[in-house]
Amino acid sequence: MLTFQKLAQPQSLTEAYEILTAQKNNFLLGGGAFLRLGSAKRGTAVDLSACELNYIEANEEEVRLGAMASLRDLETSLSMRQLGCGVAPQAVSHIIGVQFRHSVTVGGSVFGRFGFSDLLPAMLVLQASVHLYKGGIVPLAQFMEQPPQKDILTQVVIPRQACRASYQQMRTSCSDFPLLNVAVAETDGVWKIAVGARPGRAALAIQAAAALDAGVAPEEAARLAAAELSFSGNNRASEEYRRQLCEALTVRAVKEVLACK
């Protein structure tokens, strides 16, 4: 079980960042769901609950998800349900169960950049950006490739565009980790395809999306996505199975987007 020496509940992000960086083994707490499964011995746990990051706000241009908003908040948010055919609420609805999703946070889920994430492929095709206390505003696609750093994710911001999107995933059983997942979106004729649980971090299939922009059939785009991305095997699925899933789920997602009015 995770153990830590102290718990800090700062009232501001400035204070939170100071405590976080004061010692190498100090760390941030989101919902803490994953951390509890580990056996690490850490310094001070920094709880962001009093930093007013528990919000979902929307204006005409964007939707802002505070880092301490729960995945259930995201799932039930009207603004998120209306964005890209509700692709992000749809994606997180597969994670374990409602009570669990009430306790895990947007900040922990995005900053963790977990390879199996259901949320990240959806956020990538929605062209989200992350706001970091020290690192500033970074497009999520760029953040996904950055090495781990100590920072505070304050919010995730998604442009409010007229986009059509679809999320597809395969699990051995419901509430298990995904074997592979795919999100696809089309905004004003520009396509995005993101594939996650490869089992590596979600990544954009750039060439396959450009081919869709140029008008190729869904099957050809799916073949290109499976060819351009890397896959590997683990105890859940082989590399070859994941590649085939990528092709099948991408065709399904593109066709669903095309059928979406």
Ligand SMILES: Cc1cc2nc3c(=O)[nH]c(=O)nc-3n(C[C@H](O)[C@H](O)[C@H](O)COP(=O)(O)OP(=O)(O)OC[C@H]3O[C@@H](n4cnc5c(N)ncnc54)[C@H](O)[C@@H]3O)c2cc1C
């Ligand atoms: C048993 C189990 C099964 C799961 N299955 C799935 C699944 O099928 N699909 C899926 O997508 N997800 C799954 N998850 C992951 C889950 O949805 C959450 O993404 C995960 O638990 C992290 O959320 P949290 O709020 O608990 O973060 P925490 O565990 O508190 O934090 C995760 C990491 O992010 C850091 N962190 C937290 N908040 C911030 C912040 N604001 N800024 C910077 N760093 C921060 C923490 O220090 C830590 O390193 C599963 C988790 C568990 C425990």
